[in-house]
Amino acid sequence: MTGTPLESSTLVLAPKVVLHDHLDGGLRPATVLDLARRQGYQDLPADDADSLARWFREAADSGSLERYLETFAHTVAVMQTVPALERVARECVEDLAADGVVYAEIRYAPEQHLEAGLTLDEVVEAVLRGFADGEADAARAGRPIVVRCLVTAMRHAARSLEIAELAVRYRDRGVVGFDIAGAEAGYPPTRHLGAFEFMRANNSRFTIHAGEAFGLPSIHEAIAFCGTDRLGHGVRVIDDITLPEGADPADESFEGAVLGDVAGIVRDKRIPLELCPSSNVQTGAVASMAEHPFNVLARLRFRVTVNTDNRLMSDTTMSREFDRLAAQFGYGWSDFERFTVNAMKSAFLHFDQRLALIDDVIKPGYATLIG
Numbered sequence: 001m002t003g004t005p006l007e008s009s010t011l012v013l014a015p016k017v018v019l020h021d022h023l024d025g026g027l028r029p030a031t032v033l034d035l036a037r038r039q040g041y042q043d044l045p046a047d048d049a050d051s052l053a054r055w056f057r058e059a060a061d062s063g064s065l066e067r068y069l070e071t072f073a074h075t076v077a078v079m080q081t082v083p084a085l086e087r088v089a090r091e092c093v094e095d096l097a098a099d100g101v102v103y104a105e106i107r108y109a110p111e112q113h114l115e116a117g118l119t120l121d122e123v124v125e126a127v128l129r130g131f132a133d134g135e136a137d138a139a140r141a142g143r144p145i146v147v148r149c150l151v152t153a154m155r156h157a158a159r160s161l162e163i164a165e166l167a168v169r170y171r172d173r174g175v176v177g178f179d180i181a182g183a184e185a186g187y188p189p190t191r192h193l194g195a196f197e198f199m200r201a202n203n204s205r206f207t208i209h210a211g212e213a214f215g216l217p218s219i220h221e222a223i224a225f226c227g228t229d230r231l232g233h234g235v236r237v238i239d240d241i242t243l244p245e246g247a248d249p250a251d252e253s254f255e256g257a258v259l260g261d262v263a264g265i266v267r268d269k270r271i272p273l274e275l276c277p278s279s280n281v282q283t284g285a286v287a288s289m290a291e292h293p294f295n296v297l298a299r300l301r302f303r304v305t306v307n308t309d310n311r312l313m314s315d316t317t318m319s320r321e322f323d324r325l326a327a328q329f330g331y332g333w334s335d336f337e338r339f340t341v342n343a344m345k346s347a348f349l350h351f352d353q354r355l356a357l358i359d360d361v362i363k364p365g366y367a368t369l370i371g
């Protein structure tokens with residue numbers, strides 16, 4: 001594609017926006033160990049930070065979403081108290097700011113943090129305090145970042161309406177939306193229709209993990225019946241696109257591509273795709289980075305965004321995701337600027353605040369890099 005070639009080492013300087021990052025998938029390995037020690041949690045699979053980091057990455061490299069998700073038992077286990085939630089949230093913001101992220105929407109499932117007796121509201125408030133502390137630390141360090149929260153309901157459970165109500169209750173205190181996550185096969189989005197209707201009735205936004213482990217029917221339901229604002233992953237939308245004969249995903253413009261109805265509406269309505277390249281390879285949603293449809297979707301002008309999903313499980317950062325995409329598809333700064341503006345436009349932040357971040361932070365940041 002277009003743009004000045006970039007150096008991996010300068011990627012951290014680029015202003016970045018992440019819309020899809022799980023709080024319980026982004027802990028520092030050393031923090032997992034420390035929290036486990038303090039709380040007497042004895043089931044960790046390793047007892048030093050390097051081995052634990054390796055364990056998460058390797059166990060998540062399973063080729064199956066279900067097995068990938070099993071690794072969260074260990075992070076969720078150590079996130080059951082107010083101090084633990086505050087610390088994890090604060091460190092998350094510090095790590096994102098250090099990586100050059102200027103706007104982040106961080107999600108987690110409050111219903112998974114009630115084992116030690118906290119209420120849903122206590123969980124949300126602890127995380128929001130941690131985010132606010134992290135934002136203040138980052139501003140003091142000269143790396144300003146705006147962080148907002150999405151609350152997730154687990155799709156195999158039955159608390160989605162309650163979680164949607166929680167999202168609306170905290171809408172003026174930093175929660176900007178709602179999501180459903182967890183195993184996709186067998187748990188279609190329409191199972192949670194009441195929650196999505198509640199969000200829409202309250203003029204509130206939501207995204208749905210769809211088109212990751214399960215294909216087009218899940219994306220279709222998320223759009224047609226649930227009215228989703230964005231798609232978490234949505235990568236399987238590629239199944240509804242017929243490429244011209246002999247097209248090489250690395251260098252074609254795909255002019256003759258034919259879109260089916262589902263792919264067509266995703267593109268026509270500019271429904272943002274929260275693509276998470278490394279995670280998609282680990283769960284087997286795509287076979288390899290080379291075969292990731294990111295480039296096809298980008299060239300066909302879908303509203304693509306780059307995301308981390310789970311920094312711990314994928315041993316990644318936004319800079320690393322950019323680097324992997326650049327290595328695979330030859331992207332330059334102007335490509336990453338476009339993906340970043342795409343993400344900022346797709347955020348659940350109010351319009352005026354999105355515009356201000358695009359005009360005052362993102363565009364000037366890339367202008368400096370492009371030179």
Ligand SMILES: O=c1[nH]cnc2c1ncn2[C@@H]1O[C@H](CO)[C@@H](O)[C@H]1O
Nearest residue numbers: 022069072107108109152181182209
């Ligand atoms: O890529 C994903 N697909 C589906 N579910 C996920 C993914 N990553 C994390 N979670 C699930 O979301 C919960 C709340 O953050 C996590 O505990 C995990 O079970």
Ligand SMILES: [Zn+2]
Nearest residue numbers: 181209232309
């Ligand atoms: Zn996810």
